[in-house]
Amino acid sequence: MAASFHPEMARQPPAERPPTPPNGGKYKIAVCQVAVTSDKGSNIAHARSVIEAAADKGAQLIVLPEMWNCPYSNNSFPIYAEDIDAGFEASPSSAMLSEVACQKKVTIVGGSIPERSNGHLYNTCCVFDKDGHLKAKHRKVHLFDIDIPGKITFKESDTLTPGDSLTIVDTDVGRIGVGICYDIRFPELAMLYAARGVHIICYPGAFNMTTGPLHWELLQKARAVDNQIYVATCSPARDTSAGYIAWGHSTVVGPFGEIVATTEHEETTIIADIDYTEIDKRRLNMPIESQRRGDLYSLLDVTRHASK
Numbered sequence: 001m002a003a004s005f006h007p008e009m010a011r012q013p014p015a016e017r018p019p020t021p022p023n024g025g026k027y028k029i030a031v032c033q034v035a036v037t038s039d040k041g042s043n044i045a046h047a048r049s050v051i052e053a054a055a056d057k058g059a060q061l062i063v064l065p066e067m068w069n070c071p072y073s074n075n076s077f078p079i080y081a082e083d084i085d086a087g088f089e090a091s092p093s094s095a096m097l098s099e100v101a102c103q104k105k106v107t108i109v110g111g112s113i114p115e116r117s118n119g120h121l122y123n124t125c126c127v128f129d130k131d132g133h134l135k136a137k138h139r140k141v142h143l144f145d146i147d148i149p150g151k152i153t154f155k156e157s158d159t160l161t162p163g164d165s166l167t168i169v170d171t172d173v174g175r176i177g178v179g180i181c182y183d184i185r186f187p188e189l190a191m192l193y194a195a196r197g198v199h200i201i202c203y204p205g206a207f208n209m210t211t212g213p214l215h216w217e218l219l220q221k222a223r224a225v226d227n228q229i230y231v232a233t234c235s236p237a238r239d240t241s242a243g244y245i246a247w248g249h250s251t252v253v254g255p256f257g258e259i260v261a262t263t264e265h266e267e268t269t270i271i272a273d274i275d276y277t278e279i280d281k282r283r284l285n286m287p288i289e290s291q292r293r294g295d296l297y298s299l300l301d302v303t304r305h306a307s308k
Ligand SMILES: NC(=O)CC(=O)C(=O)O
Pocket: 143, 144, 180, 181, 182, 183, 185, 206, 207, 208, 211, 212, 215
């Protein structure tokens, strides 16, 4: 039975200080690089079985990819879109995530799906707690509009509207910041999340065959090492017959820039141990926050003292 959605709950700002994470800050994360088809019903059923399998292997935090219920294309977004705020009856993808989170008692960062709301379409990630409650909804704030002639041209803004807020959510597996794919290219977002005490940023994403080989891993490591936090990315599996071919290579990076777990492009689930005491350790080893020269440069709002 799906738990109901309370929009106000999702909008509550997090406390200034992150609560001490239970279990000493040690968790198992599963990043599910699922294959996506044009059949929404089978995508939902498949994602469910992959989540169940990950939970059965001990994962407590489970991440899905960007646009896991539909092909990644401007033609598909309006057709596959769901009205999440209208309740789970109007959103079978969210209903499934809520049910399986509650059934398996896991936190789910539910990749993203096209969301229809008040006449707009968004690229939206829902986060569910282990009781199946929708804790947060992140709408991709930086739309993927690029033009690399002869390689790739994509304009999400042809169909999608950007979100207008950041997403930080306190869960049983720590304080999570959410970004979607292109959001990873904007270091200010990650800095702000770190300033607010986020332990891990989850980026469901679907980089492509042009930018993926050069930028995907580099950006994840940069966000992690600059901010001394964990970063997890989750891509769909590669489908070479698709209009948009995803790079794959879902990864978990630690606060020293180390790859904790990664994969190639086929469908798979990677399960990794994360340990937030590593964040404190690395910040002691290399106290870049206190070494920052605020007298020479500053970014409005980006000071980690907000979380102290
Ligand atoms: N698909 C995206 O949003 C981003 C991407 O592929 C890139 O930044 O490159």
